[in-house]
Amino acid sequence: MGKLKLIVFSDLDGTLLDHCTYQFDAAKATLERLRTINVPVILNTSKTFAEVKEIHSALKLDTPFIIENGAAIYIPKGTFKQQPADTKRVGDYWVKSFCVQRQHWLDLLSRKAAQYAPHYRGFSQLSDSTLSLLTGLTLQQATRAKQRQYGEPIQWLGDELTKTQFIQHLTKLGATVVQGGRFIHVGGYCDKGQALSWLTKKYQQSLTNEHLKTDHLNNDRLKNDAHNNGSILTVALGDGENDNSMLEVANVAVQVRSPAHDFPSLHRQSKIIQTLQYGPEGWAQAMQQILSAHPQQN
Template identity: 35%
Template sequence: MSDVVIYTDLDGTLLDHHTYSTEAASATLSKLRGLGIPVIPCTSKTVAETRPIAAQLRLDGPMIVENGAAVWIPNNWNLSRTESSISEGEMWCHGFGVPRSVIRRQLAILSVEWGNRYQSLCDLSDKQVMSITGLDVDSARLAKERHFCETLVWLGTPADRVAFAQQVRELDMRCVQGARFVHVLSSGGKAEAVSWLHRKISTERPGFEDALSISAGDAENDIDMLQVTDLALLVRSPVYDPPQIARAGGLIVSDQFGPAGWSEGIETLLNQVMEDRVSGRFLPKRHDYNAA
């Protein structure tokens, strides 16, 4: 069943929102490895944060990081490199949009009006990041190694954030709310990255021709991704209500929270795919502008 690819958010989805544990999903992850189904992180985390998590979970494929602003691909996946790609060790990176330094210069235009209502995560001390996130000191340092998006600790009201996001859009950037932080980036976000990567996998990787795409997420910054894949799982959060997802079908919402809900939902979707194939039914492919 290798012609299925799963794209998953981490914090609050595959990782517990409070403890960052993945224990509740371990049996399902083991099952997916046995079936040859890749699980690809699609996260707001940095590549420096994501690598040790992927290694711990034995995920040896690509990684989509910084809210879709960059995709890291192992050399041994033999996917064709883009002209603008950069190499680091056994992986190469394709970035979307402009570097974080350019985003910071653009945000400086708004700092007079908005500067007292947010703080850049990268400007905080390790102890401050630890206090906000519950991460250990090493993980807190890795969280600040951002290259393609600017992550903000929002201090204003929700209404302030909506107005701020509108002004960010007027600067040809976008502002998305994650599980903990607000993220400013110049690319199309997770949906663009998932669509780009899935097209490469389904056209260049043997055994994945016309592969089915499944996405899983829990927060506002996952909405676009959940709308472009063939099937989608919205994982319930213990700290906020599920966001509204605009799609006609192919979406399920977990009953449980975090990794337990991830396991519950992924198992349900896999059973649905298997039953449809046994019965001769074929799931319709998505045909949105950014469809994977």
Template identity: 30%
Template sequence: MATSPAVLIFTDLDGTLLNADDYRYDAALPVLQALHRQQIPVIPVTSKTRREVAALRQQIASHDPFIVENGSAIFFPKGDRRFDLAAVHGLITDPADTDPTETLQMCRLGCTYDEARRALVELSRSLNIPLQGFGDLSAAALQDLTGLPWDAIPLAQARDFTEPFVMPKTIHPDQPDQLDAAVQQLGMGVVVGDRFSHLIGPHAGKGRAVRLLIAAYQSAIPEQSIYTIGLGNSPNDLEMLEAVDLPVVIPGSAGAHPALSDRGWQIAPESGSRGWAIAVQQALQENR
């Protein structure tokens, strides 16, 4: 009898596992608990910071790896031999304490936050447009822009690798050629999210980080196939969704994002955590 494939679930957070309006995940919690019992990893792949994801992992009692700041770093349990593959690829690895009870290993793919901040200043000069990044905004301004709870703002500000910035109105989000050209000239990358654009290092990316983790898991079980599911809601999830076997688009209140809706991918029947839960259950049933 053929062995069933091992399942990995990669998921964006804001607007996907977490509701876009209130950042809650109540509707997905029973499914998350069932996945934990079945030992199916749920791996966040997000623009959020290490501290933001660490707080969420404590809430849902997760010990799975996670990918932060648009693929700028992978965090995984220290000493877990499945992820020794990172060293083979010549990646920068360091121990990182995310909380007093758990020590993780970090595999860095992106630049440092200081490098991203300096690049934003240069980008502003190049475009001759004032650009406001997280480092330029007060906590009150960030709360107005993000809708995050007040106690979550310091976690979002604790950036290690990337600088989100407000997309200037003179550059239309669907026609970013001018922005892309200027960013490439600086030797950096940019991804467009729901509320911000994100200036990232040239070697960072959700797709690369996901492929590295898939390879790491596969190296640990070479005799067993792996089936990957990815869930996202915005253009900055495109690379992640292209890297998995089953891409699932979580729609917003107005439907699926135009950049993701015409690719023939599965679209969840509802938005946010409820749509996430339904889509994951359907995917697992079909995989069986």
């Protein structure tokens, strides 16, 4: 097998960003090194496009990113030679969506779950200042967090029994309902793992095409490499339950230690790194370990 090209998929809060301060200073040098050796770092987060765009530029990344828990991938135009099939052009990006739009769920809530309306407040009903108060986000951050495209987070105000009935009702109507830390998320089914797999395939195709063009002599060997998916090594790093889908499908899973909870349990048994340190310190430690095992060419 030839050299493996690394692709890194990373959660943000509690993983690349510190759980409490949202800083990433401890990972800066490693990020810089990854940039120098052309290892793509793909953010894979529950945050919105507006939120990720801000962080993406603070991290000086020019790579694709995955928003709203795998609901869509934003691929900067030019990342690949050709626009990938099944994507649409939005501004400077090619966008692959895995879920129906938020409006579908807002309509569903108002038309088919109206009896529960007194028991909750959705993001769309909250002002920026209320959301800021509820979450500790600044007003600007709250504005960006509210710009969700694929689902509706809900603050539950009622009792537990009614909540269970509400969730059952929505599930029957085809919604996927996930209980988060502060909010209940109502949306279509998507996860971070599905998005990781789709994007990895695009990188694989692009890499294979490049090789086939530049190295006719070794055509057969390279075709074989592509077929056994031997040329890419995916690494996923996350700290929470909602990272499990990507940690299960990546070649190497990095569980970043959280000060808030234990490591979520995984089905996979091998190629798991559990960091000793929290957040960005742990992130950098794991990436350095992986880079030493898989040195990359510029």
